[in-house]
Amino acid sequence: MRVAVLGGTGSFGRALAARLAAAGQDEIVIGSRDAARARETAAELGSGVTGRANEDAVQGADLVVLAVKADGALDTARAIASALGDTPLLSVATAIEFQRGVGALPDPDARSLAERIQDEVAGPVVAGLHSVAAANLDGEPPDEDALVCGDDPQAKALALDLAARIVAGSALDAGPLAGARTLEGLTALIVNLNRRYKAHTGVRVTGISTTAE
Amino acid sequence: MRVAVLGGTGSFGRALAARLAAAGQDEIVIGSRDAARARETAAELGSGVTGRANEDAVQGADLVVLAVKADGALDTARAIASALGDTPLLSVATAIEFQRGVGALPDPDARSLAERIQDEVAGPVVAGLHSVAAANLDGEPPDEDALVCGDDPQAKALALDLAARIVAGSALDAGPLAGARTLEGLTALIVNLNRRYKAHTGVRVTGISTTAE
Numbered sequence: 001m002r003v004a005v006l007g008g009t010g011s012f013g014r015a016l017a018a019r020l021a022a023a024g025q026d027e028i029v030i031g032s033r034d035a036a037r038a039r040e041t042a043a044e045l046g047s048g049v050t051g052r053a054n055e056d057a058v059q060g061a062d063l064v065v066l067a068v069k070a071d072g073a074l075d076t077a078r079a080i081a082s083a084l085g086d087t088p089l090l091s092v093a094t095a096i097e098f099q100r101g102v103g104a105l106p107d108p109d110a111r112s113l114a115e116r117i118q119d120e121v122a123g124p125v126v127a128g129l130h131s132v133a134a135a136n137l138d139g140e141p142p143d144e145d146a147l148v149c150g151d152d153p154q155a156k157a158l159a160l161d162l163a164a165r166i167v168a169g170s171a172l173d174a175g176p177l178a179g180a181r182t183l184e185g186l187t188a189l190i191v192n193l194n195r196r197y198k199a200h201t202g203v204r205v206t207g208i209s210t211t212a213e
Numbered sequence: 214m215r216v217a218v219l220g221g222t223g224s225f226g227r228a229l230a231a232r233l234a235a236a237g238q239d240e241i242v243i244g245s246r247d248a249a250r251a252r253e254t255a256a257e258l259g260s261g262v263t264g265r266a267n268e269d270a271v272q273g274a275d276l277v278v279l280a281v282k283a284d285g286a287l288d289t290a291r292a293i294a295s296a297l298g299d300t301p302l303l304s305v306a307t308a309i310e311f312q313r314g315v316g317a318l319p320d321p322d323a324r325s326l327a328e329r330i331q332d333e334v335a336g337p338v339v340a341g342l343h344s345v346a347a348a349n350l351d352g353e354p355p356d357e358d359a360l361v362c363g364d365d366p367q368a369k370a371l372a373l374d375l376a377a378r379i380v381a382g383s384a385l386d387a388g389p390l391a392g393a394r395t396l397e398g399l400t401a402l403i404v405n406l407n408r409r410y411k412a413h414t415g416v417r418v419t420g421i422s423t424t425a426e
Binding site: 099102103104105106108109110136142143144147149151172173174175176178179181182183185186188189191192193196197199200201202203204205206207208209 | 312315316317318319321322323349355356357360362364385386387388389391392394395396398399401402404405406409410412413414415416417418419420421422
């Protein structure tokens, strides 16, 4: 499918685009506020990857991944809303605050960023990949599952397809979009685990037999 | 250590007490609003387990596990606050709402139940075990890790000790109490995964080498 990765010049967006390019099944468009930077990153990622300004990147995409930093996520959603139309959007953004001596704190907002993004766009929003760290996307697909939450079955199926290509584990449907707050909070937990155990952690769901998936 | 399990006559509390009894390292007191029911459950769980009314169960405990249903968690915390004093409390409670055709939804409150419980008691509150299902505590320790969040290092260490006895995986320190909202939200995700994949799921954190723990 054709995948636009907005924020594709940032650490997670770029790592995601690189992994998808390595998987070789998608046509990838890097989106950025700065079209020149998007083209630059695309050129570094090799053939099959192009770069465009965000509003142009979403044109003709089957799935748009919103991988911009949390503080720019809502603004970017507003800026692309008209070009996006009813194209599905996968939000991987998370607001994290670091408090010295305490650790990473999750977004204090009662509603997830993904749900607030859904308020801004007509296309169905799905949330996912929050427990997959950019550093773990370097090299081979990581020993992790990818969790996805959403209310629209078709949009969720597209996001699960994409997620399955970036982890060695499974892409798993974790329920309605209301669960996005938990997925977004996982990023802070992962950061704290990484600091505590000097590790690059991820999540695996146990108890699911591969035949049942 | 001496562990009081409040809500020890409920499905999770009872399963937790049974597993701790099987591990054989703790003195376990089942707490309930109804002392007779607490004694009944304790008798079923065998030697080393006693049953008392909640306020009596917390007396002399090294760690109190609050395993009552979410809608009674705050009331129970208020009721035992005076008897609890500064004894550490491990909150495993989660508020979940089921919406027909949609799935399990996490607590819409901006703050975790554990943080709200901390408002009611003087002892340090730790949150944990939310991804461990009662059904998975039957039989052998499950192939899962147990995540614990808290601000008080000593209370967290006690909770991690306890958690390590109930899972086959590791008990992991996932950071400050602010992460409790995410832990509590994991229960809804686990429920949705169980329904979707007809499984008894749990969580494993990948990327941590056993030597680093």
